[in-house]
Amino acid sequence: MIKIGDIQLPDFPLLLAPMEDVSDPPFRAVCKDNGADLMYTEFISSEGLIRDAIKSRQKLDIFEYERPVGIQIFGGDEEAMALSAKIVAAVNPDLVDINFGCPVKKVVCKGAGAGVLKDIDLMVRLTKAVVNSTDKPVTVKTRLGWDEASINIEEVAERLQDVGIKALSIHGRTRSQMYKGEADWRLIAKVKNNPRIQIPIFGNGDIDSPQKALEYKNRYDVDGIMIGRAAIGYPWIFNEVKHFIKTGETLPSPTIQQRTQVIRKHLQRSIEWKGATLGILEMRRHYTNYLKGFPHIKEYRNKLVTFKTFEEIDEVLNEIAVRYDGFVPERIVAAFSASQTEECAVM
Structure with a gap:
């Protein structure tokens, strides 16, 4: 069993990635029905929450059937992040997640999302501000680093754990890669196998089939997997992965x-x-x-x-x-545009 603070998850949980303009309550409902163990809201601007922006406030909507569910926030100002964590706590999510992974320019230019990867000291201060402002478990989602020359995920993991986060999800690309190329799970495995790391480490990036999920589980020894893009239009992926890991058998495609x-x-x-x-x-x-x-x-x-x-x-x-009765289409993973922030969004 995996624990995030007091939240109990099954062995090797499957997480639904927070995806802008995708992972709203209706989408989360069908993913929950089909096996997602932990889900997150679309990411929410800390400044938007403080300004009482309607869209930001609406993203706080969570429902009992979704639990456990986390609300994800982003921002580059310590005071704003601390205050937004208090606002988030009022709707009683199971955890608060911080987005240090969104690579989209309009977020990065504000010194938020993956933009914080260029300043680990700031990342630590922002995280500490959130941890100190809520009694909810705080988790983080991030990337390997800003670019190939500044990969710093091992230091990031240790320092964020030291200021109190309870789990870390790592997307296996740098910010400069955006969503291109293959995710490098070897560095995720290095974090997981670091003897200093005691919190759950979840891998994210390129998981689009039950077979790949099992392969990466065995090869990289992560505590669980976060799935994004592969669930868009195909929420059955979660139960398919669980069934394949348990039995080695592939479930029939949905009719x-x-x-x-x-x-x-x-x-x-x-x-x-x-x-x-x-x-x-x-x-x-x-x-x-x-x-x-x-x-x-x-x-x-x-x-x-x-x-x-x-x-x-x-x-x-x-x-x-x-x-189309009786027709089974070839499985096609949803396309992902840079306007849909992931990780901000995906993967």
Whole structure:
């Protein structure tokens, strides 16, 4: 069993990565249904919280069925981070996570996200400010370093542990790599195997199949895996990984009936959370990923992103279920754009 403070997780837990414009409550609901052990909100600006920005405040919404769930914050000012941690605690998440990994320019230019990787002393001060401002377990998500010449994850892990974080998630790329190239899990393994490190270490980057999850579990000895991009449009990945690790067998791909059922639930949750108009509008970004690999799907997708009522969309989903009954598409991992911050977002 893995523990983050008083939070108990199963052996080798699977975490859903915080993804901007993706991991909102409706998306988290279907991931939870399909085996995610720990989830995080979209990342939230500490300055936005303090200004009472509507979008930032809405990201604080969490629900009992999601637990354990963490709220992720980012920022470059100690006082703002400390105050935002207190604001976050008011909605009673299970933990508070700090984003030191987002590589997107608009975040980095504010001296936040992966921008803090250039100043470890500041990273330590920001982390300490959050730890001292909340009684919730504090965790961190970060990258290997700013660039290849300044990889500092081993020092970062030790110093953040020393100021009180309870777990560390590491994306195996530098900021300069953005989302390109392969994630280097060897450095994640070095952190995990450092005898000074006593907190759980979770690996993140490029896990897109049950087979790779088991391979990386055995090869790099991490305490768990964080999955991002591979869950977009395919929340079944969590249960598939768990089943393969336990039995060595691959679960059958979800049927079209199971897929449309999950799309329907995702849509219903979106409407419940955001209201009918906005809930239907913001769900449109997900249909392409849910229906990747189905031939001649464009005519149905066009209807899904045009219709404005649940009843109309539900009828299209019924048509899709009939049309593609028995068809199993090739598994295609969702594309990831730099506008969707990850790690800020992903991986």
